[in-house]
């Protein structure tokens with residue numbers, strides 16, 4: 164099928180994320196390798212998105228390809244009910260080398276949102292086992308994003324999120340004020356008072372540690388997390404860290420919890436888990452929580468997806484972790500961060516830019532007006548860079564594996580596109 168036919172069928176029949184049916188604005192990808200995506204009729208673009216933060220090693224990596232080929236030749240999938248396999252066991256062992264200490268009990272799911280659903284069930288069943296049936300509410304943060312399924316949606320910011328039209332159909336949780344880049348004693352007091360006042364009803368607290376991602380790419384101070392950890396311990400409320408976006412090095416360490424110096428009771432990982440090759444996520448908890456939960460009335464964790472612990476996904480995730488262990492990605496992330504830092508004043512000087520911020524391998528630029536996605540993307544592609552802004556924000560989260568000249572080129576193009584776009588406003 165040629166690319167014009169693809170575009171035509173796509174426009175008529177295929178939905179895209181958060182999109183209307185029938186929009187003809189998609190670009191057809193014919194190939195992707197390393198940091199470059201080839202777009203039909205446009206040529207190569209440097210990838211500034213890592214395909215929604217997942218493809219941390221870039222595309223078409225020989226070692227990940229090899230892992231996948233090997234597993235296909237062996238078996239691609241078997242049910243996880245009653246059966247198990249080396250790719251899952253090996254992956255658990257590898258992850259334990261890098262996760263915050265004590266997180267050793269794994270539930271492999273098929274997407275990030277589903278791992279949040281599983282975490283919700285775990286938290287509820289934990290409190291049931293503790294004979295506190297009134298603890299049925301969660302606390303979450305203003306500005307949060309935890310996924311698109313109904314349980315996950317109920318944890319997203321109820322006003323600002325793209326799901327607000329469903330509010331009347333969602334479980335009503337408790338929302339704490341948005342944390343800030345500088346620690347604010349005042350905001351912390353509000354968190355503390357709310358949790359103390361509602362401790363009889365609150366079962367768990369969900370946070371995206373250090374960086375609120377899809378809710379606006381907002382880094383925040385780690386002191387909030389340290390105090391929250393202590394308070395949750397005191398009240399026996401479970402602390403759930405959603406590291407689906409921040410995990411696997413994005414903020415400079417393997418996991419953002421490590422940067423913050425906390426160990427959560429539950430962690431959700433996804434996105435970069437398979438190096439962006441295929442869909443898989445995991446909910447991981449401590450042996451203490453797992454044991455306690457087993458004393459709940461059900462006795463078992465009530466979830467079991469068809470494609471649980473898919474061997475292909477486990478195998479490629481294992482290879483992705485080995486790859487992370489094999490090259491100095493931390494140095495690459497910090498040189499990328501230095502490049503962002505060096506570019507801050509140039510970007511701040513562009514008319515119509517209201518704020519620029521950076522953390523690890525992330526840079527985010529707020530504009531004073533919503534970005535016109537179609538014209539912005541067109542301009543970016545013409546400059547040889549792939550970006551996907553949202554709201555009034557333009558950001559980058561590129562693969563780590565860029566070499567020096569690719570890094571420089573990416574930042575250069577990012578700045579040039581912003582400048583030209585703002586000139587046309």
Ligand SMILES: *Cc1c(COP(=O)(O)O)cnc(C)c1O
Nearest residue numbers: 274275276308309310376407408
């Ligand atoms: C992407 C994301 C999710 C949802 O993951 P899916 O795989 O898209 O379901 C949940 N939480 C955070 C923080 C995310 O960035």
